Structure formats: C-alpha cells, structure tokens
Amino acid sequence: MPLWLYILTAITGCTALVALRLYYILPIFTHNKARSIIRRKGKGARLPAKKILCVVLGSGGHTAEMTRLLQGVDFDRYNQRLYIVGDTDHLSMDQIGGTLEGSRDPLTEDYIVCRVPRSRAVGQSWWTSVLTAVHCFVCVCRHMYLNTPDVVLCNGPGNCVVVGVVAWVPRVLGIKRIPVVYIESFARVWSLSLSGKIMYLLADRFIVQWPGLVQNYPRAEYIPNLV
C-alpha cells in the first residue's frame, strides 16, 4: 500500500473518531439528556466549594452588561476569577479594577487578568483575521492551561468564540468538562449575533433576554430582567 494511502487512512480515521466524540458530547446533539441530568443533580445537592470562573470581556457594551450579570454571581464560591480581555480593550481593564472587583469584599478578591490579542478587529480582511484568530487561540490555550477554569461565562465579544473552542479541548480529550455558559446581549431582540450563532453550537447553557429568540433557537433559555 502506498504511503499516501496510509496517511489518508490515518487522517480519515482520526477525523471520524473526533466527529464521533463530538457527536456524543456537543450540546447541540445531547442537550435534552444532559440537561435533565444536571437539573436533577442540582436539586438539593450540596455545592462543593471553591471554583475558578473564567469571564470573557470584550468591547464596551458587552463589558457593561457583564458587570451587571456578575452582580448575581457569588464570588465567595467562585473564589478565583480568570478574566480574558482583548489587549486593545483598556476600558474593560479599568472596569475589572473598578466595578467588577474593586467594589467587592477585599477578602474574596483573587483574580487573574489575561490579555489576549483581539481575534478580529472591525474591518479586518478575511485572510489576516484567520492569522490573528490563531494567535488569539494559542494565547487563550496557554492561559487556560495555566489556570484551568471550572466554568466559562461569556456574553458575546468575538474573543468568546475562541475561548469557547479552547474550553472544549479538554472535554473532547476526556480530561475535564469545562461547561460554557453564554448570555446573548440584551440588544439582540429578534436575531442572534455572529458570536451567538457560533456559541449556540458550543455553549452548555445558552441564555437569551428576549422571548422572540426562543422560537428560532429552541435550545435557548429565555430569562427576562437579567440586566
């Protein structure tokens, strides 16, 4: 058998295995089963202490919404936060030191800020945006390997797609399940953002803030008055 046939067989085999694995674990295929199990376990179960929460911050509007959303998260339980911020986003950097962490109890103040290159600048060409996305992917991988989070919370900036994909790597390999919770922006009433459409495939919980979105995206959970 010629060498190329070996290589082709190996590639096909690997692709098939990964595809099979994804079929078994991607929420888009498994959501009904998976969610009912989580719900049952969630009732009355004692919460194990201390988790690392990964928060993805992006441009102004998303960060403002995330600030409001994090008011509902108990930093005593998620006692370490891993913020992933675009390196051009100085406003979000200010927010972390100010409203996100500064106003909280200093005893629970334990967080790491990871600056990653922006995955895609506005108006960037298709070809260079692939390169910057790969660069961003590598940086996120490094940060998430050093401080492996227990859960990812994100709400729409472009970086969250990269973080979402990275969070899936250990699950595909069967090492660790890092659940991804996505909250679509309050500004999206009838249609999902581009990030939202991609994260709909990846997120374990997909939250929308307007009822009209549930009709087209049945896996989405509608929760009003979050922000």
Place this chain on the structure above:
Amino acid sequence: MLAYVTVGSTGFDQLIGAISTPAFLRALSSRGFRRLVVQYGSSSKSFNPPSRVPETLGLSIEHFDYTRWPQQYVDNADLIISHAGTGSILEALHAGKPTIVVPNHDLMDAHQAEIAEELAHGGYLLVTEAELLHRVVEEGGFAGLAPYPHADPRLIGEILDEETI
C-alpha cells in the same frame, strides 16, 4: 425640574439639533422644566440653542461633551432624553426616570432601534424621531410610563452552580 439629554460615547447630530430648537425649548418650559443638561458627545457643532429664547422661558442650560459622572444627572433628572444605546437606556430605566428614546438611524447597527421599540411596546419608554421630539415632550405622555422591573441577575449564579455541581 431637570431634563437630561444624552447621546452616549459618540455623537448624534439630529438629536442635538432637535433639542436646540426654540420649539423644543418652549415645549420643555411649558411642561414646567427649568433646567436642561445636555451631554452632546462629538455633536458640539449641532448644539446651538438660540441665545435669547432660554432666558425668556426661564430655562437654564448646562452642556458638556462627556462627563465621568453621568449618574448624578440621571439621578436628578425628571425626564431623560436619550439615544438608543443599550447602556444609556438601562441606566435611565433602572433609575426609574421617564425616558424618551430617539434612535439614530444613521448607525449601521439596526438593533438599537429594535430594543427601543420593544421596550416602548412594553410601555416602559417612549420612542420618537428627532423632528417629532418637541411634540412628544409637549404632549407630556412620558409622565404615565410603566416602571421598569428591577434587574435580577441571580439566576446566572444559579446556572453556574448547576453546571459546576
């Protein structure tokens, strides 16, 4: 009574132009407003209220491009006239202030208008166009708006807890 006009981090020429007209200032005055605070962002050129009219109406006008403390104006306002930015709208509604929103149709982001329309549908705010703003103020419909429900993000915490059990 204080009316606060805000265009957020960019500018909005049509809105700032509309609140500079004698018709608008007269409408404000007729509703009992004595103070007008204008945050015009990058639209300073459009801000040109007639020099005499405010005095004869007994209306004092403060203006600036940006402020680091917008909350003080939001808290003290009896009416907020805002662009359709999500952040500005939520700030106004959570402060429990009567709000009139003017969407900027020049923006590429059509979703701004959507959320304003949807909230207007719920009776929480009024949506109008810059040219009609003085009429809407004159009619005084902003006084009878529904209070916006308080934000409760605790469910996000619960969802995270469910996922990390």
